[in-house]
Amino acid sequence: MNTNILDELTVVADTKIVYFIMDGLSGLPMKEGGKTELQAARIPNLDNLAARSICGLIDPVMPGVTPGSGPAHLALFGYDPIEHNIGRGVLSALGVDFKLTSRDVAARLNFATADKNGTITDRRAGRISTEENERLCEVLRKGIRLSGGVEFFLQTESEHRALLVLRGDGLGGEVNDTDPQKEGLKPIAAEGRDAPSKKTAAAVSEFVSRVREILKDEKKANVILARGFAKHVPPKSMHERFKLNPLAVAVYPMYRGLARLVGMDVAEVAGDLKEQVKILKDNFARHDFFYFHVKKTDSYGEDGNFEAKVHIIEEVDAIMPEVLSLKPDVIVVTGDHSTPSKLKSHSWHPVPVLLWSEYCRQDEVTRFDEISCIRGGLGRMPSLHLMGVTLANARRLVKYGA
Amino acid sequence: MNTNILDELTVVADTKIVYFIMDGLSGLPMKEGGKTELQAARIPNLDNLAARSICGLIDPVMPGVTPGSGPAHLALFGYDPIEHNIGRGVLSALGVDFKLTSRDVAARLNFATADKNGTITDRRAGRISTEENERLCEVLRKGIRLSGGVEFFLQTESEHRALLVLRGDGLGGEVNDTDPQKEGLKPIAAEGRDAPSKKTAAAVSEFVSRVREILKDEKKANVILARGFAKHVPPKSMHERFKLNPLAVAVYPMYRGLARLVGMDVAEVAGDLKEQVKILKDNFARHDFFYFHVKKTDSYGEDGNFEAKVHIIEEVDAIMPEVLSLKPDVIVVTGDHSTPSKLKSHSWHPVPVLLWSEYCRQDEVTRFDEISCIRGGLGRMPSLHLMGVTLANARRLVKYGA
Numbered sequence: 128m129n130t131n132i133l134d135e136l137t138v139v140a141d142t143k144i145v146y147f148i149m150d151g152l153s154g155l156p157m158k159e160g161g162k163t164e165l166q167a168a169r170i171p172n173l174d175n176l177a178a179r180s181i182c183g184l185i186d187p188v189m190p191g192v193t194p195g196s197g198p199a200h201l202a203l204f205g206y207d208p209i210e211h212n213i214g215r216g217v218l219s220a221l222g223v224d225f226k227l228t229s230r231d232v233a234a235r236l237n238f239a240t241a242d243k244n245g246t247i248t249d250r251r252a253g254r255i256s257t258e259e260n261e262r263l264c265e266v267l268r269k270g271i272r273l274s275g276g277v278e279f280f281l282q283t284e285s286e287h288r289a290l291l292v293l294r295g296d297g298l299g300g301e302v303n304d305t306d307p308q309k310e311g312l313k314p315i316a317a318e319g320r321d322a323p324s325k326k327t328a329a330a331v332s333e334f335v336s337r338v339r340e341i342l343k344d345e346k347k348a349n350v351i352l353a354r355g356f357a358k359h360v361p362p363k364s365m366h367e368r369f370k371l372n373p374l375a376v377a378v379y380p381m382y383r384g385l386a387r388l389v390g391m392d393v394a395e396v397a398g399d400l401k402e403q404v405k406i407l408k409d410n411f412a413r414h415d416f417f418y419f420h421v422k423k424t425d426s427y428g429e430d431g432n433f434e435a436k437v438h439i440i441e442e443v444d445a446i447m448p449e450v451l452s453l454k455p456d457v458i459v460v461t462g463d464h465s466t467p468s469k470l471k472s473h474s475w476h477p478v479p480v481l482l483w484s485e486y487c488r489q490d491e492v493t494r495f496d497e498i499s500c501i502r503g504g505l506g507r508m509p510s511l512h513l514m515g516v517t518l519a520n521a522r523r524l525v526k527y528g529a
Numbered sequence: 530m531n532t533n534i535l536d537e538l539t540v541v542a543d544t545k546i547v548y549f550i551m552d553g554l555s556g557l558p559m560k561e562g563g564k565t566e567l568q569a570a571r572i573p574n575l576d577n578l579a580a581r582s583i584c585g586l587i588d589p590v591m592p593g594v595t596p597g598s599g600p601a602h603l604a605l606f607g608y609d610p611i612e613h614n615i616g617r618g619v620l621s622a623l624g625v626d627f628k629l630t631s632r633d634v635a636a637r638l639n640f641a642t643a644d645k646n647g648t649i650t651d652r653r654a655g656r657i658s659t660e661e662n663e664r665l666c667e668v669l670r671k672g673i674r675l676s677g678g679v680e681f682f683l684q685t686e687s688e689h690r691a692l693l694v695l696r697g698d699g700l701g702g703e704v705n706d707t708d709p710q711k712e713g714l715k716p717i718a719a720e721g722r723d724a725p726s727k728k729t730a731a732a733v734s735e736f737v738s739r740v741r742e743i744l745k746d747e748k749k750a751n752v753i754l755a756r757g758f759a760k761h762v763p764p765k766s767m768h769e770r771f772k773l774n775p776l777a778v779a780v781y782p783m784y785r786g787l788a789r790l791v792g793m794d795v796a797e798v799a800g801d802l803k804e805q806v807k808i809l810k811d812n813f814a815r816h817d818f819f820y821f822h823v824k825k826t827d828s829y830g831e832d833g834n835f836e837a838k839v840h841i842i843e844e845v846d847a848i849m850p851e852v853l854s855l856k857p858d859v860i861v862v863t864g865d866h867s868t869p870s871k872l873k874s875h876s877w878h879p880v881p882v883l884l885w886s887e888y889c890r891q892d893e894v895t896r897f898d899e900i901s902c903i904r905g906g907l908g909r910m911p912s913l914h915l916m917g918v919t920l921a922n923a924r925r926l927v928k929y930g931a
Contacts, residue, residue, distance in 0.1 A: 488557055488878050490903055506909030508592055515593025519877040526875055527590055528597035529620045
């Protein structure tokens with residue numbers, strides 16, 4: 128479904144929208160017949176809000192597809208997650224809050240171990256520590272200068288993972304992975320599929336060979352493997368598309384980066400939920416769209432910690448009255464995807480959503496959970512449609528056709 | 530979603546379909562926790578029919594998008610409202626029941642006031658009366674002959690609004706608006722984006738300058754502004770696509786025009802619901818698809834008159850037994866879009882629908898309203914899909930694939 132017609136329909140209005148996203152919100156019972164994390168949680172404020180709202184279930188990409196954080200969030204922001212398939216390199220850059228420019232090509236690097244013949248014996252260099260990674264990156268930054276007017280940026284992610292950004296004029300992103308994906312093979316030579324990408328591939332080859340020279344005496348991390356080369360092609364901003372002036376209130380780098388990708392301002396915030404709510408309040412007059420991101424629901428799901436996930440959902444419930452006291456014209460509460468504790472990972476299950484506005488057309492749902500929301504008035508729809516419904520409720524869309 | 534595969538699956542059958550459309554049917558409570566117009570209405574016949582039917586909610590264009598009457602109706606008739614984006618000029622022509630040909634380019638005109646320098650001082654010429662508009666159109670029709678073998682038709686809509694149709698060989702529709710959209714500016718010269726449209730633009734320029742000469746002594750309406758130039762490209766008819774022989778029983782010009790656009794026959798009918806039902810009965814043997822249109826549900830919604838909208842819905846309910854006494858094989862009751870009295874305008878909210886046939890697979894819904902229909906077996910789907918479901922229930926679609 129092409130939702131780009133929204134762009135031609137948006138108008139500015141004096142209304143405020145809070146988009147409250149709990150990462151990996153929804154889940155599964157640990158045993159057949161049990162309760163999900165949301166069902167187990169005592170969330171009187173969210174239940175009351177659901178009772179006054181229109182509810183439903185949203186599919187981040189399509190039924191059955193488990194999304195990464197990138198596509199899941201882009202869909203919520205109104206960007207088709209298949210059309211805007213953000214490359215891994217760019218996601219890595221977003222994940223460390225690296226400010227990409229349109230002259231950049233990004234890739235995910237692994238430090239790896241090679242034997243004397245150059246054959247990879249460990250694709251993760253024994254999972255070196257993050258501190259070790261930082262030391263190596265520092266050495267490489269000091270030791271390498273690339274030819275051809277290409278700059279590079281090398282930034283530690285964690286353990287053996289790092290980000291490489293090449294910056295220059297006319298660099299293309301169509302470069303193959305140099306990672307052979309298996310031990311016992313040699314790294315693959317970088318090749319470009321077109322003229323701009325050949326220029327990138329030349330810079331990659333130069334970089335790789337300089338790394339090998341500099342790290343030749345390292346025990347573990349003596350080579351690098353690169354994958355997910357991606358040129359940064361920023362999508363139209365939410366301001367250009369929807370005439371919004373959005374602010375992200377998110378702590379984790381990946382989500383701050385995703386917000387920046389669609390042109391949001393990103394608040395300086397570190398700390399707990401209370402700190403995030405304070406930032407929301409302090410900035411409420413200066414913006415009209417607020418993306419509020421809670422990370423721990425996902426983290427506890429990934430850990431398989433059902434009880435901790437229930438507890439964090441209850442903590443979020445406790446701050447809801449303060450969020451609602453700001454009297455937004457539209458409030459949406461949902462997740463970007465499911466992270467069932469039972470699966471210890473993201474999953475494909477649709478995500479419950481509630482939307483309150485004066486015009487929401489309240490349905491019969493009185494509990495905010497995966498099962499109750501099935502009977503909601505929004506039905507089950509792609510996450511991609513949530514932005515249109517939100518803008519409509521904020522009276523920010525004019526009529527389509529006469 | 531491409532529904533064009535339906536065209537290849539349709540067959541002729543000896544079945545009759547009534548498509549009963551209440552304009553702007555659905556709504557909102559006036560206050561949080563209240564009832565919608567449909568919920569407030571006493572509609573025992575529609576409730577009984579809903580109890581025997583499959584119900585659901587339909588989105589005219591997509592969730593969040595408020596449709597005009599054109600796209601909302603095209604979707605109900607099985608035409609993708611984004612693919613078939615009918616220009617304003619063509620809609621104006623439909624709205625005054627002007628019979629467009631494929632040699633026509635149509636535009637919406639405003640009579641306007643210009644000062645001595647040609648600067649627009651009132652884009653609506655002080656909202657002159659419809660009678661005054663008719664007098665001016667008559668003067669212009671008599672006074673103007675265009676060169677280059679181009680005919681023109683000028684027809685009053687209401688107040689300052691009129692329809693201009695240019696008819697000729699090889700006229701294109703890619704002409705800019707001459708309306709500057711703001712007072713204090715001069716009209717914009719008409720220009721064509723391609724050779725056929727340049728021919729149209731030349732005719733427009735000639736027309737505009739002749740109007741100025743003829744109306745130069747008028748106090749208010751001394752110039753015209755044109756917008757929404759659109760070449761009439763008729764879509765395939767419902768007969769070509771669905772092998773139907775449809776009849777429209779609609780009183781208002783816009784809906785008669787929309788029906789004609791998709792190739793329906795249009796019954797001569799003026800008057801109230803009872804008159805419409807009589808026309809339906811009189812013609813029931815001669816057609817197999819009947820588009821029955823009720824306008825007042827929308828009109829009262831636009832007026833913000835909740836009670837009157839409730840009352841007209843009850844009046845419609847009262848004629849249902851007579852409609853059902855015709856024993857159609859399929860009856861669909863729905864609206865083209867929502868027009869909540871609370872909003873006094875079209876809105877984005879989905880529309881309840883019921884479909885009865887011997888094969889409908891009755892669900893648990895027993896009330897015909899926006900909330901009860903959430904639990905219906907049709908779920909929530911684009912209006913565009915309603916025609917396929919209707920044709921299927923009328924046993925007019927063969928199997929897709931082997």
